[in-house]
Amino acid sequence: MAPNDDTARTERPRARLFVEGDLADGVTVELARDRAHYLAHVLRLGSGASVALFNGRDGEWVGRIDALARNRARIAAVRQLRRQAAEPGPWLVFAPIKRAPLDYLVQKATELGAAALVPAVTRRTVVGRVNGGRLRAIAVEAAEQCERLTVPRIEEPAPLTRILEGWSAARRVLLCAETGEAEPIAEVLRDGAPDDGWAIVTGPEGGFEQTELDALRKLPFVTAVGLGPLILRADTAALAALACWQSILGDWRRRPPERP
């Protein structure tokens, strides 16, 4: 859903672009072919038009298109719209799944404020390869659309056991499980502190093996949480857990900002 009235639409730049370079007064940003094409031929913008820029570090800026050609665009940062602010969402540690649900998962997890996306290979994981570049592109596009100031970090796939061997015990893990020993997720979140680091861990389509689940549950930073009586798909479980975290511990606890 986009802003709720037409004023907001005309006041805010119509395009919002993630860039790699630093943003500051007067800095010039060069865009490559696909972004230039998007501005010129999809949005039909021209020289002098405004876009919003962010890089995950320097807040959000109004940029003015100074030059726009078929293969490239040059944009000058002219004014800061928003300062960089903390976006303290949980990490999402997930067993890779098939391409279409994985693409959706990355898009939705970005909107739902995951700070990092960590592909974790479990015993029943059947998807061996993850195209990090594609996932990064999906996360960038989702961050641009949803007005995030950051793009979630996307890590290289690694075995879940190895990821948890090097785990900082201060970061709490919500292990999405489906057995009777799991505690209701809202109960666990209500007893938690927002400022702890958090991670949500979800299994592959085949679920965790029982021995794997037993071993994970013994780790002192892991709490097994349940998401009701139904068998959720892997991507559904991840998104549901992120939404619950945001509503009970995250920045959904505050009213949304005024959108003039």
Added chain:
Amino acid sequence: MAPNDDTARTERPRARLFVEGDLADGVTVELARDRAHYLAHVLRLGSGASVALFNGRDGEWVGRIDALARNRARIAAVRQLRRQAAEPGPWLVFAPIKRAPLDYLVQKATELGAAALVPAVTRRTVVGRVNGGRLRAIAVEAAEQCERLTVPRIEEPAPLTRILEGWSAARRVLLCAETGEAEPIAEVLRDGAPDDGWAIVTGPEGGFEQTELDALRKLPFVTAVGLGPLILRADTAALAALACWQSILGDWRRRPPERP
């Protein structure tokens, strides 16, 4: 995620099918071509194999395949596995969106326990037609997979204003909004009662118009709720609100069942 150990897999039938007819001891169910094909050629089941059957009214049954041919299958209900139980999820009243995110929305809303899916035309709704048959097929498949005992009711599209004109004031509406006047969703749910009827209302990709939002908010059964500072896509907002409802007011408040 599927059941967590191999025991559960061998004890439960591998296929779970929604059927229209009544289910009772000795009743015989006939399946048409596509379902017969699925059993024979995708799952490679034969005569004598077990499947699970449900119809939304008579609980879940073990069925025995008595005959399986290219174009049809005959299955006898032999034993009740689970009694019919209440599945009191909220209604999801949503502005129709493009095909791919709509399909995804119906699949996920079914897993997240929506009792009814109500397409509602708002001022900025640009998708005019909804293929009810396709949505029903997606909901049936999702219900089969996630072990629901019901399939959500899918209504014909109607203008949102008309839907709310005939609204029972006892059913509370959570209107997913993006302005500063919306209350945090967890706060509203915590003050609510599970046994009230509930509905979640989400807008189209372009959001609600301000005048529309103002009019909706004046209705006595409507509470505008916020889902954080970001601009969520329409499907993301719907799924997030359903997950929050289930975790705070729904059956995610109980531990998941033992899966032996």
